[in-house]
Amino acid sequence: MLKKTKNKKALSPYIEMSLILILIFLSIFLGYYTHKIYGDLELSNNLGVEISEYKQCSDLNLRETSKCLRNYVSTFYNYTIRSDEIRTIEDIKQNGGDCYDYNRLYERLANQLGFDSYSFQIKVGDIYHRIAIITDETEYCLLDQLAKINCINLKK
Secondary structure, eight states, X not given: OOOOXXXXXXXXXXXXXXXXXXXXXXXXXHHHHHHXXXXXOOGGGSOOSOGGGGGGGXXXXXXXXXXXXXXXXXXXXXXXXXXXXXXXHHHHHHHOBOHHHHHHHHHHHHHHTTOEEEEEEEEETTEEEEEEEEEOSSEEEEEOTTSOOEEEEXXX
16 A cells, blocks of 8 residues: 655745745844834933932832832822823923823833833723833832832732
8 A cells, every 4th residue: 555645845945045034034124113113212311310319219129119110200290291202301390291201201210220111002992091011020010100009920
């Protein structure tokens, strides 16, 4: 009895190499494009404030740092709807800001204090809103303007 074998055509090495190069190019392009869209910045250069101004928030654990940053921001918080662009802390202090400004500020401050941090835009119905998340090796904390800090431990 003879076994039927399917006649599989192997891709030539040139085609395989071309496909790999295309995938690499697309990955680089998407990374660059995403970087441009979401404005991943040099965080420390655009903050416009010395760390000494919020030094009390350094050398704390994640939960305490999150609370400290919220308390620090509350000393100058002034909700004012503005266009979505990165501002210095001095600009925010003088002119106020909205969810974009304050949550991007949390992201940058936490980053300067050594935490990983992210800021996300979410859509709820017809409303767009921005939140910040600060993380360490074991948990993350959600910051949203002056709302109560919500921290989730992932290693219970």
